[in-house]
Amino acid sequence: MAVPAPQAGGHGNVIGRNAEGRHGPLIRVEGLTKHYGNVPAIQDISFRVEKGEILGFLGPNGAGKSTTMRILTGFMPPTSGSAWVAEMDVAEHPLEVKRHIGYMPESNPLYLDMTVTAYLHHMAALKGVSGRARGEAVARVVDSCGLGNVASRIIGHLSKGYRQRVGLAQSLVNDPPVLILDEPTSGLDPAQIIEIRNLIRSLKGSRTIVLSTHILPEVSMVCDRVVVIHQGRVAAEGPIDALATGVQKEDILRVSAIGSAEALRAKLAAVPGVRQVSSLGASNGEVHFEVRAEQGREVRPDLAQAVPAASGRLTELRRERLTLEDLFVRIVSGEHKVEPKVDKESARA
């Protein structure tokens, strides 16, 4: 399989160690397909991750997130297609690629019979960090992952939150330019989730991170860009905002007012650009409406004037932003197909 020439221009960033001077996305996945027996786990998955980016890998359970990540880390070979990390084909240079990657599997496997320090020393040594550098590396990740007060304890005795941090520390111990985290916050309590999220965010900038999750707020809080995977295929890709506007066909507004529901509805519906007004009921003397309007058309001033025209008093008027949940459900339910931004030519290369 020919390795395509590195792209000129594009991002001027110098990618990770051992590949200095070359440019291009740090992770490139093209036409990745994996079958388990006859069952396709993923089909023709393609995406890119630029240096320093945090990519959210979104999808329902069983969509193929873990499979894609396992191929990226060199754990398993794809049935077809290929993956490059730092301009190296994972299948052709597995050992070199593995040196560039820190990986935390979904189940966060750890040697439960070792102490935190011994475990991190062992894993660092296996990653080729030797001598005095190893002691420093372990001290650094113990510090940055907040493991200072449990460093000499046996991992099997730690709480799930601390184990998750040990897993993260393990992935960071050789200071890899690429981090692949498979559902790093799964099974944690809300406080622990926030801690781990902050930890991941603190790694931003220096590292390229691919993070899978099915928790939607996590994506909007942590990630720059998302790839939505559904039934083994890329259902959507892009920055969260762009995806939201791409999926949304019309603007949705909430109008609350005190007055006669019938009169209000009639006046609101008469505003130019408004397609549909539906009543959301009444509470505390207020009536609430959901107004659907032409996308991109500013109808709020007219709506605001329509309320006094119906002898009502406006209490609230706001534009509803499509939440990630809505977005996700729409993409997954197939209500809206977002064309994946895939360079078909290079995918066939």
Place this chain on the structure above:
Amino acid sequence: MRNVWLICRRELASFFFSPIAYVVLGAWTFLMGIFFSGSFFNYVLISMQLARNPQAAAQMNITPTSAVLEPVFASVSVVLLFLTPILTMRLFSEEKKLGTIELLLTYPLRDGHLLAGKFLSVLLLYAMMLAITLVYPAIVSLHATVEWPVVAAAYLGMLLLGSAFLSVGVMASSWTSNQIIAATAAFMILLMSFIMDFLAASAGPVLAAVLRHLSIGLHLRNAIRGIIDTRDVIFLLNVNILCLFLAMRSLEYYRWRA
């Protein structure tokens, strides 16, 4: 090589952290001790009887080495049949159960190094077990002359036999995430190999020779008498190579299927 040693060191630490090493070492020293003391006192009895009957003594060709140590060494193959599956069962099965194998396989580590490190760890533990039994020739040497070259050949034979047993166990462990199944599979394979000898009794001459050759325990017979037969050495090494090769393939298959 550094990686092999790192893997091996962790396995050894894990053996001594868990009760496995102590259980196996305890069982080993207990059983071997019983065999040795039985053999030793039996020899004392025989030599006292022969002392009263010089004529019979002249006809019998026994030495302290052949009478005391040989039966002890011969019993090793049976003891190993039960103990090696326990030693090897956790090597890969536990990593598969915990999921740590997934992590290891994403480390800059060759499958061969992983396998070699794991195998080396049980081999060193077994060498330690063998070293403990050196007290028996030492005890005999206090009271009689020990033929040390014969003892050396016997130890080489026991090391090779044990190594073959362990490689069967490593292979079985690479098949499954269940330690009990790994131990049972290794035990069954070794037992089948022992039974070959019994089957040979009722087989034709050609088949019997093949069956005897496949009977793993028989390959210790020459070594404990001080004879290093290259056929034995090659057979036992081949068992090692075959089993470790199959274990390697099994790791590769695991990557594909996961």
